[in-house]
Amino acid sequence: MSKERRVPHQFEGESLESVFVGRRDGEARPTVILIPTVMGVSDLEIGFGKQLVELGYNALVADIFGKEFHGAPRDTCFGEMTRLRSDRAALRRRLQHVLEIARKEDGVSENQIVVAGYCFGGQCALDLARSGADIAAAVSFHGLFDPPGLPKEKIKAKVVAFHGWDDPMVPPEKVVALGNELTEAGCDWQIHAYGHVGHGFTNPHASDLQIDGVAYNALAAERSWTSFISLLEELFG
């Protein structure tokens, strides 16, 4: 059975609190760092983590914004996202810090780490890959694709982006730009595009955000999850 434990950590003076979901049997397992949507750590990501534990992995649901923002209202969370996106070099350091935290956790096989993120978290997963981090894979679920505008590194991670073609934040030209960027960066990559699917498709409560083009899509949620698990099997099976 999976156990959750709170993982407090400090980054440049800020107090963060991530959530580790895993078995406590002393065995080191492949681990997925799950980076939440703009709304921060929630039951959604913890639930995904529990599903991963059932399949033999661990999950660390990473706190990016800070403990004080857990459960904060929408506009506050969007404000934090905007703050972090405005300095991508600082965001990169923050993500590298999260990776270090994950590596130190009990039960984490430190060379078998995958980073997967949702919406803003998807951009974070890509940004960590773009930093040249030693991770097995970076996975974006309806993430933002904008490159960070930092010096380019060789990407070592395998990259997979699950993308809704009607995502109003990521039009087709950005999909093409990501493909070309990842090709240039030399990494093994995939983009799975889904027709008639918008932003936020993995989140059953996406419509609560009341943003046009942001909605749950059960089929795309299922397909992307199935392909994600196939990737984990390809890496660690």
Added chain:
Amino acid sequence: MSKERRVPHQFEGESLESVFVGRRDGEARPTVILIPTVMGVSDLEIGFGKQLVELGYNALVADIFGKEFHGAPRDTCFGEMTRLRSDRAALRRRLQHVLEIARKEDGVSENQIVVAGYCFGGQCALDLARSGADIAAAVSFHGLFDPPGLPKEKIKAKVVAFHGWDDPMVPPEKVVALGNELTEAGCDWQIHAYGHVGHGFTNPHASDLQIDGVAYNALAAERSWTSFISLLEELFG
């Protein structure tokens, strides 16, 4: 165990010979019509068919060019492809004929037919979907995307295209155009793009064609097959 049987048929005065691969136990099963590459019916597609039979499906490896072209040299096959592509309305009729042949085969569950094709065959699968055919899905493996230039029908099939991003015959603008075309046609669709992968990636002998950008890619072959089987499970599981 699977049995192969030759299926002779006639289309507009031409003699074709497809190959049915399936069990002969009288049970009706979901069936995949496999449309070969430009080289026509070969052991490659029959081998894919046998794998499908192991998973509980039937396969009909469709002869598109005609019996006299089985095993023909490369240039002859390319000539036939060019001939058929030059009249997409006639090609559509030919594909509708193949679908009818499949429906009549013993052991075929006629409302559970998927059409999957390779290279030129991928275009054929898309063209059959574009005709508004009553098929469960149309799947393109490194297929050509050019629309047929015929009056547009509502597409009923689910469409999936597995695509190598470096395919010299299908540059990124054609990927975007396909996404937009399928969105307009109202169908459920997916495009899976693979980085550093060219044309012909499912075929271990693709390099024999000696065409730049045409090469086998084991990882893309495996990923696309895994996703294809997931689709069949989604449809018929």
